[in-house]
Amino acid sequence: MTTKVIKGGTVCTADRTWKADVLIEGEVIKQIGEDLKGDEYIDAEGAYVIPGGIDPHTHLEMPFMGTTAAETFESGTWAAAVGGTTMLVDFCLPGEDGSIKNAINEWHRKSAPQICSDVGYHMAITGWNEKIFEEMKDAVDMGVNSFKHFMAYKGALMIEDDEMFASFKRCRELGALPMVHAENGDLVADMQAEMLEKGITGPEGHAYSRPPEFEGEAANRAITIADAAGVPLYIVHVSCEQTHEAIRRARQKGMRVYGEPLIQFLTLDESEYFNKDWDHAARRVMSPPFRSKDHQDSLWAGLQSGSLQVVATDHAAFSTEQKRMGVDNFCLIPNGSNGVEERLAVLWTQGVETGRLTPNEFVAATSTNVAKILNIYPKKGAIVEGADADIVVWDPKISKTISASNHHSVLDYNVFEGFDVKAQARYTLSRGEVIWAWGQNSQPQPGRGRFVPRPAFNSASVALSKWKELSSPKMVQRDPMNIPAGI
Numbered sequence: 161m162t163t164k165v166i167k168g169g170t171v172c173t174a175d176r177t178w179k180a181d182v183l184i185e186g187e188v189i190k191q192i193g194e195d196l197k198g199d200e201y202i203d204a205e206g207a208y209v210i211p212g213g214i215d216p217h218t219h220l221e222m223p224f225m226g227t228t229a230a231e232t233f234e235s236g237t238w239a240a241a242v243g244g245t246t247m248l249v250d251f252c253l254p255g256e257d258g259s260i261k262n263a264i265n266e267w268h269r270k271s272a273p274q275i276c277s278d279v280g281y282h283m284a285i286t287g288w289n290e291k292i293f294e295e296m297k298d299a300v301d302m303g304v305n306s307f308k309h310f311m312a313y314k315g316a317l318m319i320e321d322d323e324m325f326a327s328f329k330r331c332r333e334l335g336a337l338p339m340v341h342a343e344n345g346d347l348v349a350d351m352q353a354e355m356l357e358k359g360i361t362g363p364e365g366h367a368y369s370r371p372p373e374f375e376g377e378a379a380n381r382a383i384t385i386a387d388a389a390g391v392p393l394y395i396v397h398v399s400c401e402q403t404h405e406a407i408r409r410a411r412q413k414g415m416r417v418y419g420e421p422l423i424q425f426l427t428l429d430e431s432e433y434f435n436k437d438w439d440h441a442a443r444r445v446m447s448p449p450f451r452s453k454d455h456q457d458s459l460w461a462g463l464q465s466g467s468l469q470v471v472a473t474d475h476a477a478f479s480t481e482q483k484r485m486g487v488d489n490f491c492l493i494p495n496g497s498n499g500v501e502e503r504l505a506v507l508w509t510q511g512v513e514t515g516r517l518t519p520n521e522f523v524a525a526t527s528t529n530v531a532k533i534l535n536i537y538p539k540k541g542a543i544v545e546g547a548d549a550d551i552v553v554w555d556p557k558i559s560k561t562i563s564a565s566n567h568h569s570v571l572d573y574n575v576f577e578g579f580d581v582k583a584q585a586r587y588t589l590s591r592g593e594v595i596w597a598w599g600q601n602s603q604p605q606p607g608r609g610r611f612v613p614r615p616a617f618n619s620a621s622v623a624l625s626k627w628k629e630l631s632s633p634k635m636v637q638r639d640p641m642n643i644p645a646g647i
């Protein structure tokens with residue numbers, strides 16, 4: 161088997177940083193140490209050697225709001241690889257028949273011939289019945305152990321509290337992880353109608369109709385339901401202090417609640433929706449919406465203190481033409497924005513280069529933490545012997561200006577247009593193969609990526625289940641002498 165050595169770099173993981181070479185044999189890391197020898201060498205001089213990024217939140221080719229997300233599995237995984245991300249976890253949505261099994265198979269059919277690097281899936285639970293209850297087990301058997309619940313998108317994907325509680329309890333039985341999109345969908349629908357009545361039909365209506373309080377309320381509700389069900393909870397796309405506060409409070413009480421801010425929420429703010437150029441504003445419409453600077457500060461603080469664990473993108477790319485479906489009514493603008501290629505560089509530049517994050521915290525937030533939460537650690541998210549050689553030679557000396565004219569997404573715009581970033585992937589390796597090399601005309605290799613099945617029952621869900629069992633209500637055994645006779 162051919163061996164490769166990543167030579168002369170500084171290995172940087174979630175918990176330490178040290179000078180070392182990394183020897184790769186086939187698809188896995190064989191050894192980490194000094195002066196290692198191999199058949200081929202990859203130059204890492206002056207660069208960090210980090211675990212490949214894992215973006216746990218994407219929507220490639222997603223049918224949504226009357227159209228289909230433009231980013232394909234090929235272009236999405238390719239853009240990700242260019243940006244230093246070697247694994248995406250995409251959301252499966254059930255089709256017309258409502259079947260979970262069929263949805264996962266449909267995702268395999270679409271993704272398998274296209275993916276350039278590895279993927280996993282989460283499954284969306286958009287209703288509740290016997291078949292969904294049964295098929296959640298099939299999903300887990302198929303390697304999909306996390307289920308997203310939409311508390312918003314009324315009349316489409318939204319789920320009611322009792323259904324969510326039933327699904328969370330099923331997650332507990334299966335050792336699976338429930339996830340929520342936390343926004344109060346009833347209030348959002350009402351506010352949307354109010355905005356339209358007032359004549360506010362532009363993208364600013366999107367921001368007005370989805371205030372942070374609606375998100376915080378839903379987050380608190382989801383946390384209560386998860387606690388009652390005895391399951392951990394992962395809150396996707398955390399955008400504001402209200403949700404962060406709910407997570408902080410829950411964690412302080414010992415609950416296993418995880419929060420995922422997006423790179424967009426950390427770096428872009430609500431003023432974008434008030435831009436005079438309709439296209440500019442509409443391209444940034446996503447749910448929840450971008451917030452004010454105060455909320456951004458809260459999210460950064462969460463990453464620093466550990467109350468928020470993961471930075472994702474929610475990459476759901478709709479072209480300008482698709483966004484224009486909502487030109488007369490902001491409620492019809494397909495929700496979503498890009499970020500899969502930019503996530504690492506923007507987080508590095510605005511996080512590490514500013515001193516807000518250490519390089520180790522950067523690795524934790526972009527790769528390691530979510531690998532642990534999703535139960536694929538240390539196969540992914542680690543630089544240790546035996547792990548998949550998903551590795552990025554991260555060069556803090558390559559700077560560039562982000563632009564739709566040089567990105568690898570199919571999108572005709574980029575929400576980070578004009579951002580100057582200070583680092584880039586010099587090399588991206590997926591299971592030992594160099595799939596991207598800066599400045600060397602690398603090309604996508606559709607079909608080489610693999611689906612990564614994720615086992616259920618990670619340690620947090622096992623521990624929580626045990627605790628729930630121990631602390632569950634118990635009948636008091638009484639001597640019949642101490643029970644009064646009935647009437």
Ligand SMILES: NC(=O)NCCC(=O)O
Binds near residue numbers: 219446448496
């Ligand atoms: N976030 C968003 O606006 N679009 C994708 C769907 C979702 O995650 O809610």
Ligand SMILES: [Zn+2]
Binds near residue numbers: 341396397447
């Ligand atoms: Zn969502």
Ligand SMILES: [Zn+2]
Binds near residue numbers: 218476
């Ligand atoms: Zn999403």
